[in-house]
Structures are given as structure tokens and as C-alpha cells.
Amino acid sequence: MTAVTAGDTRELVLVRDLTRTRIVQYAGASGDFNPVHTDERFAVEAAGYPSVFAHGMLTMGMAGRVLTDWFGPESLLRYEARFRAQVFPGATLTARARVESVHGDGTAAVALTVTDGQDAVVMTGNAVVRASAEAK
């Protein structure tokens, strides 16, 4: 629960030099072992990608931290993501969150952007959070 006003921002580095092992760790935790994420040989030779790539949900999961660190782990009412580009091993991801509006009921709308090391946008998102103790 944090008092915020529109325009407030937070930034968080989600991962530096994303490794294949890290993607496999997420596969194990999430139960999504799709070989495009877990099997370099399949991803390149069978599926035609430059390498394995991260689950979009790994990026969304990592980016959720910028919200929960800010507002608390039980503060989210909505969390939405659009996956704009694939995230490949070696990526360094940074999440930027910005309060778009604060509402009379104590909730706030937050916009999210996740970029890789070259400032390419890989995910955009929106959230509605309880921004004050009065929020229902």
C-alpha cells in the first residue's frame, strides 16, 4: 500500500544475460516444457528459430515484480500483457512502470513496458492495483 500520484515511475532490471538454464528453470516451475523453449536443437533445426526463446509468461512473471515490489504481493486486481517480440538467450530485460491514473476508490492504473538491452520493446502491459489501504 503506497501513496502514489499519476506520473510516478519505477524501473527494475528483471534479468541480465538471460541463460538457457533460466528458461528451463521456468519450464520446470510452470510445467510448459515446449521444446521451442527447452531444446536448442529442436528450436533451430526442426522449428527454424535462431535459438530457443523464453516463454512470454517468463517475461510477464518477471515483470510482475515491479508491481508487487511497489504495491505489495496482494495488491493486484488486473494484470495484462502483450508479447511484442520474442526474448532470446543473452537478453537483458528492464521493466518500467508508470502510474497512469489514481482513482477515488484507492485503486491506480499502471502501464508497463519491458525492453531488452537494445531498447526494443518485448512486452507492454497494464495493471490495476490497490494503491492505498482504502482500496476495496
Add this chain to the structure above:
Amino acid sequence: MAVERFPVEGGHIMMFARAVGDPHPAYHGAITGTPAIAPPTFVWAADHYDPDSAVRPKPDEPWPGSGATHSGAPPADGAGLGLHAEQRYEYHRPVREGDVLSAVDRPGRTWRKEGRRGGALTFTEKITEYRDQEGEPVVTATMVTVTTSTTVGAGG
């Protein structure tokens, strides 16, 4: 996906939080001996409790990943085709250790768009309702996948 029983366990929450790189103590109750809160995207892990999940290797069933050759079995019909374009969660309450969730899917909207590099993109929504053991709604999830005529492989 149809999941009858998804027990939310502290150890699973801890492993999921590690995988998304989040050290918040609320997610690590398995170590500190306190009931854990689940991270916002934790219900994605319900696949572990789907007996028919197409994204998990199963004993004695073909799997598309590499073994002796670069590719194993072709994916089952409809399994994992398309890229994950969007994901939305609406939280009716936080997910906590001790919850026993169920998940039921229903189809959402379908729409088409011209791709930037030509070819039609088809977007398909799937809505999943997660409920607790009392039948109360906990999370409503909407997954949007996109398929193109040129998509090879799967998953985003």
C-alpha cells in the same frame, strides 16, 4: 485445459518465484515456515495438474523434442500451435498456499488481422476460470494466441 484439482503448495510457489527471479519473502514461506502468497502469474503453472497437457513429456508417449534426431514426434493436432500474443488476469482475490483450485476453459473471441509482413493473422481467445474449493472465483485468465500461415513450432 481442464484441471479438477490444483493444490497450491508452498514448495511449488517457492520454485515458481525462483524461476521468475522474485525473492519477496511472501513467496518463500516454505523456507520460513509461514503460509506463502502466490506470485501474480502463478496460476499459469496449472499445466502441471492437467492430465492431458500437451507441453509436458509423458512416459511412453511421443514428444516433439530432439533425441536421436533433431525432432521427435510431430505435435499432436492443435497442440501448442501458434504464438502467445497476450495474457490477461483478473484477480478476484490473491492465490494463497492451501487453496485447492480448479480450472475450466471456455472459448472467447476470434478475430483476423493483416500481418505486417503479409498473410492473415488469426487471434483466438481462451478464457480460464480458476475457482477455489468452495466454488468461488479466484482468477479469470484470458489467453490470446496468434497463428499465421507461416508459423512453425509453437509457444511464446
